[in-house]
Amino acid sequence: MARxxxxxxxxxxxxxxxxVAAALLAPYVYPEVEYRLQGPTTQLLPKPTxxxxxxxYDDYFLVEQIDASTFAIGEPRYYQGNYSYLLLGTSRAVLFDAGTGTRDIVPVVRSLTTLPVTVIPSHLHYDHVGALGRFDRTALIDDPGLRARTHDGVLQLGRYEFLGFLDxxxxxxxxxxxxWKPDTTIDLGGRQVQVIATPGHTPTSVSLYDARNKEVFVGDFVYPGNLYVFLPGASRSAYLTTTRKLLRQLNLSTRVFCAHMAEPPAPVRAPMxxxxxxxxxxQALVALDAGRIVADPNVEFQRLLKFPRVFVVNGDLRIATGFPWNDQ
Ligand SMILES: [Zn+2]
Structure with missing residues (x-):
């Protein structure tokens, strides 16, 4: 028997x-497999007609003034339709998100202001950090984990933090x-912006809130499209906590500016x-966790693995999620 x-x-x-190894590695194996099979997306889309x-600004960047001292800088020909935001004070300017890097965003920003510019990314994915380090100053949310990884003032992004292997x-x-510490205020000269930690899409995502102008800039936390609540670092429970925090803190008539525009045939403009x-x-996050809403079978998302599932929230706003590791 013993033998x-x-x-x-x-x-x-x-x-x-x-x-155990498969369970631990699954969040990383998934993007490697799905996106490698699809191949990188490098072709520019045609200029919208x-x-x-x-x-x-040229045949690539679209500049939209959204108030007297704020510009949205769009990249509608990039396949993810990113928008960065330039917030001007009287003594300094902040660029929220650094462009995708497909084209150089620096001259666009310099054409709009002569103020010193501090750039801060909403999060560290590859489509938001294109020109980091190429303005007067670079800021990050004051996260202990990010600080600990910085050597001689320089931060090296990780493979699954940046996800640039997709392209x-x-x-x-x-x-x-x-x-920039969460819940502190940055003075731009005559204009204050509050730093709000908004984990959900990634653990170190940040938003900027201009209470006087009733504007919040949220990066990829929310936008009119499929919210990516499935890549490494995404968390549905963090999404719910952050959503409730924003609902508590923001003025009811706040305009929420996002980093990805709605897909065609929606008009090309700063996503709000x-x-x-x-x-x-x-409500959708609560219903989803309680099993009270089901995935929309008509929304085909990731092309090859046909996963994650997509849950409709409201119009264009949908949640793409469904792996066990997303429910954290
Ligand atoms: Zn993005």
């Missing part, structure tokens, strides 16, 4: 070790000049939502 039991025990242990808001981009490093949509997101 039979020993191999069985080793086999069982091996299966257990493999199962329909209605656009703002004026073209064949190497993870960059850059100097961090300022660490309201607190009504955040309220709907709150």
């Amino acid at each position: 039979i039991r020993a191999p069985l025990g080793i086999a069982a242990l091996l299966i257990l070790v493999l199962a 329909g209605e656009v808001s703002g004026r073209w 064949d981009l190497p993870a960059p490093s850059f100097r961090v000049d300022e660490w 939502l309201t607190l009504d949509e955040l309220q709907s997101l709150d």
Whole structure:
């Protein structure tokens, strides 16, 4: 009996070790497999022929003034339709998100202001950090984990933090000049912006709130499209906590400016939502976890693995999620 039991025990242990390893590595294996099979997306989209808001800086960047001292800088020909935001005070300017790096955003920003510019990314994914380190100063949210990884003032982004392998981009490093603490206020001269930690899409995502102008800039926390609540670092429970925090803190008539524009045939303009949509997101997240809403079978998302599932929140706003590791 002992001779039979020993191999069985080793086999069982091996299966257990493999199962644990598969569970731990699954969040990282998923993007490697899905996106590698799809291949990188490097082709620029044609210039939109329909209605656009703002004026073209060249044949790529679209500049839209959203109030007297704020510009949205769009990249509608990039396949993810990113928008960065330039907030002007009287003594300094902040660029919220650093462009995708597909084209150089620096001259666009310099054409709009002569003030010293501090750039801060909403989060560290590859489509938001294109020109980090190329303005007067670079700021990051003051996160202990990010600080601990900084050597001689320089931060090297990790593979699954940056995710640039999806488009064949190497993870960059850059100097961090300022660490902005959550819940503090940054004075731009005659204009104050509040730093709000908004984990959910990534653990170190940040938003900027201009209470006087009733504007919040949220990066990829929310936008009119499929919210990515499935990549490494995304968390549905963090999404719910952050949504509720924003609903508590923001003025009811705040305009919520996002980093990805709605897909065609929606008009090309700076993507903007309201607190009504955040309220709907709150309800949808609760219903999703309780199993009270089901995935929309008509929304085909990731092309090859047909996963994650997509849950409709409200109009264009949808949640893409469904892996066990998203429910954290
Ligand atoms: Zn993004």
